[in-house]
Amino acid sequence: MKSYKYLLVPAFFLTAVSNILAAGDEANETLYSVAKIMVVLTLLSILLVFWLVIVYSEKNDNKGDMFLAPFKKMFAMITKSTPIEKEHEILLDHDYDGIRELDNKIPPWFHGLLWGTIIFAFVYMVQYHIVGDGDIQTNEYLEEINKAAVEREILIRTGAFLNEETVTLTTDAGALNSGKEIYLKNCSACHGMVGEGLVGPNLTDEYWIHGGGVKNIFKVIKYGVPQKGMISWQTQLNPTQIKEVSSFIISIEGTNPANGKEPEGDKWVEETANTSSGS
Ligand code: HEC
Structure with a gap:
């Protein structure tokens, strides 16, 4: 039987797809759902091939009647339309200027749609609004907000939002301690072990060349x-x-180390002193 060889194609395909399905983790969600759809399509095409095998093994279906029969039957079932030769049976009595009316049945597919949507609505209401199982819009929204908040938190921690405009002074002991470590490691060579100033200016006085305050x-x-x-x-x-x-540098202001370098720049007065800060 020639047609059997066409079965090889979907069979081969199915083995390939089963790998994707077996691996189906969340990272490949789209691939996973595409694979699922393709499996269904493949199964349908296998059925079709089987059907063709059966039909053509009969050999005498030249007009394709046998092949089409189930489709015709199905069509008749979902439309329940009256064949044209029987239309006189459902012709209504009235006649408007020669226009007459057929009393067609409402087709089953339409009824199916109507009842289907009613049942769907009911199931949806119970699942989403009574049991609360489904993700209604508000939940979806809140979930996204939560996700965004987490992402924002991560960004804040990595310092993506932290710059000279947004920086604020910290007095947290841990932060000042690691500030001190950074200072000793990178800055003390030029600014002195305690900020007294060497090549670079004294960082413990109130005078700043480039302005004081944490932002400057x-x-x-x-x-x-x-x-x-x-x-x-x-x-x-x-x-x-x-x-x-x-922040560490600001914390050592006024420590007045021995052999401190002469002040350079202008005396810095914190601007908040003359603007209302609410306290
Ligand atoms: C290679 C020497 C050198 C190193 C290392 C160095 N600085 Fe400086 N720093 C200078 C000099 C010189 C100046 C003065 C710049 C000027 O006159 O405009 C300065 C200026 C500054 C100022 C501005 C002072 C003012 O009066 O406005 C700050 C704040 C500062 N440094 C902090 C640091 C910090 C923090 C580090 C370590 C991360 C560091 N510096 C490392 C040489 C250095």
Whole structure:
């Protein structure tokens, strides 16, 4: 039987797809659902091939009547339409200027649709609104908000939102401690072990060349003053680290170390002193 060889194609395909189905993890969700649809289509085409095998093994179905018979039957079943030769049986009595009316049955597919949607609506209501199992819009929305909040939290931790505009002073002991470590490791060579100033200016006084306050200090550390010997640190320190070392520097203001370098720049007065900060 020639047609059997066509079975090889779907058989081969099914083995391939079964691998995807077996591996079906969440990362491949789309692939997984496509595979599922293809399995169904393959099964249908296998059925069709079997049907053709049966039909053509009879050999005498030249007009294809036998092949088409089940489709015709199915069509008749879902439409229940009256064959044209029987139309006189359902012709209504009235006649409007020669226009007459057939009393056609409502086709079963239409009834099916109507009842189907009613049943669906009922099941949907119970599942989504009474049992609360399904994801109604509000839940979906809240879920997305939660996801976004988590992503935002991650971004904040990596310091993606942290820059010279948004940075705030921290007085957290842990942060100041790691700020101190960063300082001793990277900055003390030029600014002194306790910020007293060497090549770089004294960082413990109230005088600043580039402005005091956490935002200005953050900015100087991030971008540096290359022409004056202060390098830019943004490739070596991440924003969180720059914030920590800036806060550490502010925390040592007024410590008045021995052999402190002479003040440079202007005396910095915190702007919040004369703007209402609410407290
Ligand atoms: C190679 C020497 C050198 C190193 C290392 C260095 N600095 Fe500087 N820094 C300087 C110099 C020089 C200046 C002065 C720049 C100027 O005159 O504009 C300066 C200026 C600054 C200022 C501004 C001071 C002001 O008065 O406005 C800050 C804040 C600062 N440095 C912080 C740091 C921090 C934090 C580190 C470590 C991460 C660091 N520096 C590492 C040399 C250095």
